[in-house]
Amino acid sequence: MSDQTPLVRIEGLSKHFGDTVALDNLTLDIAKGEFVTFLGPSGCGKSTTLRILGGFERPTTGRVILDGEDVTRQPPEKRHVNMVFQDYALFPHMTVAQNVAFGLELKGMSRSEIRRRSEEIMSFLELESYASRYPLQLSGGQRQRVALARALAPDPALLLLDEPLGALDAKLRGQVQQELKSIQRRTRKTFFFVTHDQEEALTMSDRIVVMNKGKVEQDGTPEELYFRPASRFVAEFIGETNLLSGQMRGTEGDKVVMDWENTTLLGTAPAGIPGKGQPITASVRLEKLGFSAERPQTANAVQGRVVGKTFLGSRMAVQVAVGDGDVLLKAYVDVQTGQSVDDDLIWIGWEPDNMAVLND
Template identity: 90%
Template sequence: MTDQKPLVRIEGLSKHFGETVALDNLTLDIAQGEFVTFLGPSGCGKSTTLRILGGFERPTHGRVILDGEDVTNQPPEKRHVNMVFQDYALFPHMTVAQNISFGLELKGMGKADIKRRLQEIMAFLELDSYAGRYPVQLSGGQRQRVALARALAPDPALLLLDEPLGALDAKLRGQVQQELKSIQRRTNKTFFFVTHDQEEALTMSDRIVVMNKGRVEQDGTPEELYFRPASRFVAEFIGETNLLSGWMRGTEGDKVVMDWEGTALKGKAPAGIPAEGKPITASVRLEKLGFHADRPQTANAVQGRVVGKTFLGSRMAMQIAVGDKDEPILKAYVDAETGQSVGSDPIWIGWEADHMAVLND
């Protein structure tokens, strides 16, 4: 976030559907040019927020401020906002050029201005050669680009994207993710993206807002949420992790000291220092564990044995039993070559305090 006035300010938004609370007192600022992703499971409130921003739902409480103007009660057509839907919602009886022009006609733009803007946006998104085609004649990726062109053509202040890549196959999805992020950077538009796909969120976003049961669990950069999750929900929802359950011993400087399997471990507490003597859980990502023949100089080190391996191509997943136990309680990712060279003899597993996040639940 920058110090400038936010483009979007969400103030205390709540939405009730009868007894169901879909959104619970959401407050959030979004800056000009940010790519913000709302991430969470079905029913967490992310799509409800998007629909309120677009004017398709009215909040039960709260306000939406867009570029300094209260638009809470304005209908969609009065807002400087556009939306890209999951199914693209292209008109099948219209050509690509007609689909893109449609929104400009609705806004009352003159024919000469429509022609100029159409040429401009089609050249920008490399759609010139498809101008006369109908949606049925386009691939999934091409239809996605047309839907984006139609949404961008009126030059909205805010673009809302409701799981717009959900209909694409895995390979095409990866290509379009990069293309969409590139378009966002080149236009410097503010994108509000909704998805339940964690990899998609990590790949594309400047900032991720993780939602759970209508509330914000954590708001931060992809790196912050992945390596420094504040809660168990975030740690488990985004990627794979080791969850270590133990007891709070105390602190050393800015680090928490916890007792785990009879060993003192050190980590950081993104959500605040827990009380001493309290049971706590910490998260360590699989790729942050290192294997060593002798005790390493890392802040944390335990002895264990590899009791299982899974080959994953360029890397290997290692299941590790700690101490005198036979059941694996840690999992690590190592490159395939390292994984093949590790046998069943006792080894040391080490990781740094900065790579262990003590969770708030």
């Protein structure tokens, strides 16, 4: 397989459970060595896709090509794929070493080869000192690492991870996120990660596929999805944003011109240029709004009055009433800036590249 050929090719995948459409004609390529995250709310189709890739579900229509081979009808044990479950699914009566060796035994490897590979992967994941312990004697983070070692030991082409950090507390979760990404980089394995946690997806992924109602809402890098969302769903699902509702007036070069609150604004259109005269909504992230006493040099600028401030530790959230006071803009600013603004009239400015016109 050349580097240009995708490791995984999903072609027209659909899955129906009775009258319920869990997955609706999904087509997607995943490159070798990519960390791809499927992100979305419960019932959006992300776990169904993962189970089809693993061979645990049969699609209603469509194909799964892995390493150039059609594996759509193959059972899990025949695929060069392994899975890390949300509850880790470790065998409680087996030691760490025995859990890690389990998949190698299933492959029929010799005893000496099993020992060599088990020791190699446990060393790689710094588990040697826990080899003789049982899962109940380990912390949540250690169990997660053992589950990962067991899944990586047979050297799969594709690793599927089904919300594997869901059982960890917030502090440990952050540590394991970094560890997991580091392991993926060092092994150069292809990871297919499923989560409903937007922050987790932004932190760990090379690429995020946002799912909604069985379909792909947007597919791109974390930066693209955060700063240039294509739809209202993506803008609201990933992070916090200001949604500005106005009228499409035309274009200026590659920028969209919109009327909003008696002001002309310029923005980008990640999902394509809307029709002239139609109502449109744009997204501007809170940290992209700047404050100033005088009109700023930015292409977009409006006047408003500060009506609320919330101290968040390293920054402040400031609410500004625009126009007649019916419209509120919210901005993240540093604490010093937040403390210096009061209820006087101020200017808020932002650049066109930081405003994305949405497709719905």
